[in-house]
Each structure stands twice: as structure tokens, then as C-alpha cells.
Amino acid sequence: MIETLIAKIQQRSALSEEEKELLRSRMTEAVVYPAGSVMVTEGERIRYSLLLAEGLACRSKYMVDGARQIMEFEIAGDFVDLHSYPLERLDHSITAITDCRMIKFQHHDISSLIEQHPRFARILWFMTMVDASIHREWLVSLGSRSGAHRVAHLFCEMFHRSRVVGLTDGLTYHFPVTQADLGEALGFTSVHVNRVLRELRERNLATFQAKRVRIQNLEALEEFAQFDPGYLYLQRNEH
Amino acid sequence: MIETLIAKIQQRSALSEEEKELLRSRMTEAVVYPAGSVMVTEGERIRYSLLLAEGLACRSKYMVDGARQIMEFEIAGDFVDLHSYPLERLDHSITAITDCRMIKFQHHDISSLIEQHPRFARILWFMTMVDASIHREWLVSLGSRSGAHRVAHLFCEMFHRSRVVGLTDGLTYHFPVTQADLGEALGFTSVHVNRVLRELRERNLATFQAKRVRIQNLEALEEFAQFDPGYLYLQRNEH
DNA sequence: CGCCTCATTGACCTAGTTCAATTTGGGTGG
DNA sequence: CCACCCAAATTGAACTAGGTCAATGAGGCG
Numbered sequence: 001m002i003e004t005l006i007a008k009i010q011q012r013s014a015l016s017e018e019e020k021e022l023l024r025s026r027m028t029e030a031v032v033y034p035a036g037s038v039m040v041t042e043g044e045r046i047r048y049s050l051l052l053a054e055g056l057a058c059r060s061k062y063m064v065d066g067a068r069q070i071m072e073f074e075i076a077g078d079f080v081d082l083h084s085y086p087l088e089r090l091d092h093s094i095t096a097i098t099d100c101r102m103i104k105f106q107h108h109d110i111s112s113l114i115e116q117h118p119r120f121a122r123i124l125w126f127m128t129m130v131d132a133s134i135h136r137e138w139l140v141s142l143g144s145r146s147g148a149h150r151v152a153h154l155f156c157e158m159f160h161r162s163r164v165v166g167l168t169d170g171l172t173y174h175f176p177v178t179q180a181d182l183g184e185a186l187g188f189t190s191v192h193v194n195r196v197l198r199e200l201r202e203r204n205l206a207t208f209q210a211k212r213v214r215i216q217n218l219e220a221l222e223e224f225a226q227f228d229p230g231y232l233y234l235q236r237n238e239h
Numbered sequence: 240m241i242e243t244l245i246a247k248i249q250q251r252s253a254l255s256e257e258e259k260e261l262l263r264s265r266m267t268e269a270v271v272y273p274a275g276s277v278m279v280t281e282g283e284r285i286r287y288s289l290l291l292a293e294g295l296a297c298r299s300k301y302m303v304d305g306a307r308q309i310m311e312f313e314i315a316g317d318f319v320d321l322h323s324y325p326l327e328r329l330d331h332s333i334t335a336i337t338d339c340r341m342i343k344f345q346h347h348d349i350s351s352l353i354e355q356h357p358r359f360a361r362i363l364w365f366m367t368m369v370d371a372s373i374h375r376e377w378l379v380s381l382g383s384r385s386g387a388h389r390v391a392h393l394f395c396e397m398f399h400r401s402r403v404v405g406l407t408d409g410l411t412y413h414f415p416v417t418q419a420d421l422g423e424a425l426g427f428t429s430v431h432v433n434r435v436l437r438e439l440r441e442r443n444l445a446t447f448q449a450k451r452v453r454i455q456n457l458e459a460l461e462e463f464a465q466f467d468p469g470y471l472y473l474q475r476n477e478h
Numbered sequence: 479c480g481c482c483t484c485a486t487t488g489a490c491c492t493a494g495t496t497c498a499a500t501t502t503g504g505g506t507g508g
Numbered sequence: 509c510c511a512c513c514c515a516a517a518t519t520g521a522a523c524t525a526g527g528t529c530a531a532t533g534a535g536g537c538g
Contacts, residue, residue: 042372043469061379064465069379086365091372096396114360120361121353126325133330135374140300142381143426146525164473178484188383192526194486210535219308226303230282385493416514432495449503464533 002027004077005051009123011234014108017160021115026109027051029087033096039080040094046084048106055100056176070185071136073097073158073177077165083128108212110221117185121147130145130233137231142187145226148199150186151227155206155213160229171215206213241342242292243316243404248318248362250403250473258356265348266290272335279317279333286344287325291315294339294413299423300331300420309424311373312336312397312416316404322367324349369472376470381426384465387438389425392463394445396454399468410454428475 006020008214015023030053033039039050042061057074071092074080084090085107114121134157141150155175162173179197180190200206203223207214215221245259254262269292272278278289281300296313310331313319323329324346353360373396374451379476380389394414400414418436427435444460446453454460 042400059375061375063379063383069319069382071378072374083371086361086368087372087472089474092375111251115357118354118357118360121357121364122325125360125364125367128371129322129325131366132322132371132374133326135378136298136300136310136331137369138378139310139374139381140302141423142378143308144302144306179486180460180484189527190485191487191528195526198486233326233330418518419516427497429517430496430519434494437518 002053004053005079007140008077008165009127012126012201014118014124015035019120020112022117026113027107028104030069030101030103033100033102035096035098035100036140036146037096037097038093039100039102040090041086042091042093043089045089046081046107047081049085049110050080050094051103051105052078052080053103057094057099057100058097058181058185059092059094069187070181070186071138073185075158075162075165079124079127082124085124086128097181103117126233133231134234147192148186148203148205150227151182151193151196152189152200152221153227154182154186155200155208156222156225156227156229157211157232159215159218160232161171162235170236171214171218174206174211175213176211177210198208241290243292244318244476247404248317248340248366249455252358252362255435258359261352261356261423265344265352267314267343267345269340272339272341274335276334276335276341277332278325279329281330281332281429285346286332287343288324289319289322289333290344291317291319292340292341292342295336296333296339297330297335297336297420297424299335308421309420309438310377311370313461314397314401314404314417314426315407318363320365321363324363325367326373328472336420343368343400347359351446361388372470375468386431387435387442387444388464389427389433390421390432391439391444391460392466393425394439394447394454395422395464395468396471397452398454398457399473410457412452413450415450418447 006015006023009015020212036063039057040046042162052074054076057080059072059074060068060223062068068097074094078105080094081090110124137157141153145153155205159168159173162168167173178190179193182188183193197208203224204216205214205224221227241263245254245262248254263281278296291313293315296319298310298313299307300310313333319333320329337370349363353363376396380392384392394449398407398412400473401407406412418430418432421427422429422432425432436447442463443455444463445455460466
């Protein structure tokens, strides 16, 4: 819910009670989108932004041949299309992978929020820039990392992102994607994803079964994936 | 120079004379970085942002094995690290490919600019979101497009971006990269880039010689690359 | 129980890599 | 103007990561 977002923001910038109240007052009712539905359609003009309260979603683009490229996974606390506020229309779609409970923020409410508290502009801008940073790290994966390293890196990313919103259980977390979904994100076929998962299992780094990632050895996995969490901007900045 | 930036902004949002003057007043002297120099180093804390006035630069990350992944090319009129304003430190480096003339904007000047004219927040935010959109399209390239299509798509992108800042000459433009640079951007080896360039030449789509891209047939090239310029957000939005 | 999606595996194929040699062309010093 | 140099481009031959195709297995659920 919205408290996840507030907690995420507060990890970086202290918010006054008044500011928190202001945020809460701007959210409207939650809407549930069923698994598989397209919540934001590429090219559409958009007048509100969706905060993901519960579920798993992804950004993707569809090609002419029907294939799709997933560009990011979104979990609870992610403002999935906040960038539609400055962009006004999105260049990609946002799809619910599981059922997703979403909270709507009208763009004009975001505008008034920023007018009343100009700090919010930088806080919200910051959140969208983290997505861009994630995109860049994925470019490194798709351009320079092969097979097992690429999958391992994604598992590390989703682990850290899930952990900050309290969605991990030790070294385990729920990641309800199919192997085909992983392939669409990482630029592999589902067959190859399957083989790579076996390799990670055999190396005792991580397993992926029943929609759940189990990291056997976090340090070894991060070393293997050359994972550095800096790009997720999870530590507090000294403003 | 800064007029390129102003022209770019005005393509989307009208600026008053006062606003233009305000922008000009915030820029400081231009600095020239020689080809090959790193203008912004990954991880550094940053207190100003650089506008590229002349030259070619790129964003990239360096891996442990010394390889680098280029994530975007930057041309005149691009605010290369505006996102360091909300992020405070960058997750990647910015390198001059040719000699680059840069204009510095102190972050506290950007803050005061926004305070005086809150519209600037959205204008500047918008500019950084276009970079994110470009990242996403590159993810599609690296994840889903092969060989010639990937190179062709980049040539289309750089053509459109160069054209809006007046850097094209008909269907030709200066793109001073080596084939190895192209490889580092597209996830190929320089050998394979060379072969793909030959293919594009033989198909009469485009040539790349003497640091210059010559598009033989724009329509055919865009069709071949499945290029849709929407992601560059070059048309005016009706605010 | 039966169906349907997803996971798994094998056999074969291909886009892109690797390694290494050769060529080209612009720049520079004499 | 020429000789030389060096980075970049080009090409061939052999190799491999990942793709394709196709069959089989396994779990969840109406």
C-alpha cells in the first residue's frame, strides 16, 4: 500500500507528518488489475500514474512479430509509470504479471503536491531516475553478460529490491515469473533460461522453483554476477 | 551552445524571453574536454551538470575485465548528466569521444531556476526521461534485434537526434565513432560490426565511412530497422 | 480424471566470437 | 613531397554460446 512508498521515500529523505498526510490525501482508491492485463498501453495519453501496492508487473514493448521485450520488473512500492507525468504518453506498456493492486494518482494532484511542497519534485524525479539507472544496468547485462551471469544478476537485483520493501524471507523471495518471462527480459529463449537455471543450481548459487528464488550463497552469487547494488540507489543520500 | 538547448526545449514548450534569459544567466563558462577524457566518473559526488555544446560523448560503464558497455551517445544540445541533479552521484561515467565543449550548470543554480520558475522542473525532468526512453529502446535492440537491424536502428536514432539540432546534411551526418565503439554500444565485436556494415552497404540501406553515416534510403532503412521515432519524444506535446 | 501450461531434455543448427593476418588511410617528421 | 607509423578497417577460418525444433514430463486445477 501507500505506506510502502512512504517507507521507501523515507529511507532516503525524511518526510514531515504533514508531507506524509499530503501524499496519502492524493491517492485515490485502489484498483485491481487481473494477471495478464495491460495496465498502461504504449502510446496512450495518460492523466494519472499508478503505484503498485501488491503484485508483480513489468514494462515491455511488443514487436511486430508478436515477441516482447521486458525492460523492468515492478514490485510493491514501485511507482510504475510516474514518468508518464513529465512524458504525458508512454513509449512502452505496463502489464500485470500476477493480479496487481494499484493506487492511482491523478497528474493534476501530483502537480498540486509539487506546488505545495517543491521538494516533492526532486523526490519524485529521483524515483524515476532510479528506473533509468536500472535500465542502464540491464543494458550492461544484455550487452556484456552471458548466460548464467545475466540471470544471476537479475536474481541479485530482485533480491535487493524485494528486501527493502520487506518481501524477502531470509535469502528467499517470491518471484512469480515463468522461465519464458525471464527469457523475454534477458534476451534468451525459455529453453536457454532453463539450462542456465540448472547451471546456477549445480554451482550452488541459487535455485528457482515454484516461483521462488532461493539464494544459496549471497556473497558467491553477487561475486559471480559482478553485482554492485549501487545502481539501485538504496542508501540514503545526505541532502 | 546554449541556444541549441533552448531551441530543443522550445520545440516542445514555449519559453518566455525572461525564461530564456534566466537559463542563459545560469550557465557558466564553457570547458573543453579532450577526446578520450572522462568528464564524469562513475560514483563521484556531483555538484554541477554538463551541457554538451559541441562534440560527441557517451555514457558507459566499465567492467572488471576492462571491457565497457556504452549505454547512450550524446550530441550537441544534450544535457549529459542532468540526472546527477536528482541522483547526486552517477552510476556510470561520461566520456568524451571527440573533443567536447561543455557548459556547466551548478546544481544550486538549477535549484534556484526551478524555484523561480517551477515549470522548469517539469521541463528538465522531461529531458532526463527521454534518456530513460532511449535506454528502453536500446534494451529492445540488445535483447531482441539481431545484427544489421541493431546497427540500422542506431543509425536511425542518431539521424533523427542529429537532425533536430541541425547536424544533418540531407541524409548524411557526422558520427565520429570507430567500429569498435559501435560494438561496445551494441553488444557486438568490432569484427561483427564490420561485417554488418558491409551487409547494410550491400543492401543499399546505409554506409558508414570516414566517420560519416550516409543513409541511402531512409524509408527502407527505417522499415528494415523497425524504427519508430516516437520514443525520442521529438514532437511537441500539448501541455 | 483429464487438460493445459510450464519445465526439462536431446539433437542439430546458426549468429556471432575468436584469433590472426593483411590492408587502408590519415597524420607526421624530415 | 615522400617515407613511415599507427590506429582502424577488413577478411578468412575455426569455434561456441545460444537458438530451434521436437518430444516428454510434471504439477495444478476444474
